[in-house]
Amino acid sequence: MVAMHILACLSPRARGLILALAAVFGLALLFVEIRLSNMETSDKLSSLFYWDSGVAGFRPSRNSPPSHCRDPYREPGYLHIPDEVSRTQWVPFVDDFLDMPSPSTANYPTDKIPEFKDAPPPAEMLSRAPHNWLLDLIQYESILKHTTTKSESASILDLSSDQADLVRRVNWIHNRRLLVLGDSIDRFMVQFFCEDLNGSYHNTQSSQYGGQHTTFSCSIPYLNFTIYHWHVASMYPMRPHWWWLSHIKHVAFEDRFENLFKPVWNEVISMNGRTPDLIFFQSGLWDERAFRESYRNMKEPDGDKQDDETRKKNEAQRKETGLGREGRQLAWEELEFFKARMSKFIMYLREKFGENTPMMYRSLTTRRDSTNADLPTIDMDRVSRALMARHGLEIFEWARLARGFSTQYQDYLHIGHGPLSVTWANMMLYYLFRATGGVDYDGKFLRFPDPVGQYVKDGNSIRNAPTIEVPERPDTSVERFWNECHEYNIHWGGR
Template structure:
């Protein structure tokens, strides 16, 4: 399905351009003269997104009228094949994932494809010119919306301003759907790092260890009353064995960690519906690999006491059973309809034989999650191989990968709030009636997103 571009849309676009230009000028005159040039350059991408979103609002009714229901617009750009665009590590805030759509290519047996670049034509009298010239506008326009730009703009124009300007107020209103939201991340330090990096992008520190090491962490954005919480899952093991390599960790099974540690944090975790977070994302894998390795070292099984191997069949069966129990336990706390995502596993900085184990666990977790009606958060696959963007052997550093993580997380929260984005266009904005009903909003496209594919 393509978006129609009728006369009404053209008028709206013109109005939108005028709107953005006036807003940009207002910002320009309000800034100190020495800072104007740098600030305008930094706002270029945000203004482009603002323009696209403004006219998308006006087209919502037209787009929705083209479908008998919302199913045709249930397309998750982050789960399509595509290209991760990173202009440079220094310009990481321009990082975007660019999905591939049928409308961008014509591959259905055409004798001559007009969508092919001229340097890919055959026969050719000269070598192809493969100099980097950037991403074509048509491709970039269909990239998922950059919510991290919006959040940065919010803090630039509202939180740090002595008085609220008209453009700042529009940014403020634009993020109304983010207010009073709660996100819960259940996993290891990779997610905790990404959460803290998101906080840092907005001038906040976050709190990584308010209850001690490897327990609970959070990032609070009080201006929006938005809180991201992190519960540390210390593998899916069922006991706290004597050989446990973290001597100060008293509780290991997630059931015990909830009762003894996490339960007291529920007032911070539960959202405006009074019973659950607005979005839950979970994963386990890196700690499980270490746990299984330590177990076989303890029982002196030399063949399985190394991490540079595949998971054994018994290890995988154990892991998959416990992953299903983690999902059931989480729903037992927050309700069967709480919006949930499985965050695909990241591999090590130096990808090698030790990652065979993680690949086995990830495929097992994907299957269990899909069978349990949970959707995929594909960030783990998108970061694989970018070894220069890691801060150590297991953690991607602040930069392109953390920026991508933030954009993806906010994109799924947008959907859980009642919003729908289609091919880079916001075709349904959250309504006040859906702000506190994440489960109902999530169901709009949920059935279309359950995926059993092997990635």
């Protein structure tokens, strides 16, 4: 108000001069702001050109990742499940979807009742989804399988141009090794992947160590690609006398590494000669059971000596009253214990496999019909997420994508062979592609890993395969490729 009064007291010429100066000053400020904005953008762009790949991305703000470092499986989206289950895809909600104009069904006011078609996402949305690597491998396995039906004098691979492109595209998968540390939910995913590709799977430890609860492998011979599953029997640091499975002789992960995993250690080593290409790990399902059994034994130390009828009666009563830890959160001391042991497990894995080996925590799934009984699992998943953020590890968010699909379970606990196992396989291959040097962003391949030796079965090369120039020393620096985007994908824990 004072400024307006002073301005009114001035002569028309003085007022005009002051207003002109103010306009010039405003334009100058605007110019400076634009220059600063351009400098910031230029600085962002200049920092996004990587080695010799020509990969470039744009960061919309200083705190957001380069575009090609955005993890589509961590972003909100839609699980598209078509009739052909192998074509299941995770479709992220890209900006183009969020910015789409409203359909006529959303108009207001209106007297027309909205009607909706049961149609798949538009082709332009599906084309932006992460690549369907499992479908590629199924088709590739079919091509190579065809070689065994040809006579020795015939052309072994008579490929169309699309088939030849497919063979070139999947070349990077040859000779890779993936290690999964977890429970039977993970083991089933490995088994289903193997079945989809007609591979062979078996336990790699004898039954005297615990049968399926030991080490397990899936091998795809045409690819020399192998996934190993090492069973984790909870975070308990010893085997309590009340342990519910007599064939489990070793419980602590330290003991299992020494007695079960060490004898098969060399199997998981990949081309770099030191470590697997990628590691997934988790623990929760067996911890939940151990906490329940511990609480039961504390309340009924002689429970194991009861006859079957008495034991069943007591178990029914515990379920009804909430005793036995069923239907309750973890006690705070249980949570502290799990936090400490999981932290030790992370450090133990890094000690064994090295600081730079790509590792991901597989978030925990819940029961088919999730109830209060899942509260301990949810508690353990939350504290594990907080630890991953603390230790700088990324999260394999398959459980979040699977949430709610109860009809896809094969029993009350285990997810079955179908759309969710296809999603697991595609996610696994997406992260393996990234760990070995590839970049898959917005439905496009921006970079491929170095080609490697290929097309070998039973020691013999497959004739007439597409020619691919293979470097004398393929780059196997998985930690370098992984670290390119790692820092942008670790700040999401404690939820």
